[in-house]
Amino acid sequence: MKRRSLARHGVPARRPSNWQRRTPEAFTHDDFQIDWDKKDVRCPQGYLNSAWTEVPRRGTTFITVKFRYQTCGRCPVRHRCTNADTLKRGRTLHLVLRIDFVR
Known part of the structure; x- marks a missing residue:
């Protein structure tokens, strides 16, 4: 499977183990719209991310997505x-983008 088709195949983001996951009304990763091809993420309020950084390591790509503090x-x-x-x-x-999903 090619990387650009990940979104169409529903490859999930890593499940958070933070306060958002433990708090019923909080927004988790599942509430954000991720466009893997464009490297765009929209928050539940419709705002677009300001940064997308990828760090590949041992068959896994770790991605950090940031939103502006002004927003x-x-x-x-x-x-x-x-x-x-x-x-x-x-x-x-x-x-987390796993290479085994991409192939």
């Missing part, structure tokens, strides 16, 4: 998404 800081549902300091950073997602 997250004024979001009305920010408390459901991140508990980061409003003045310092926005939401960060950590995704």
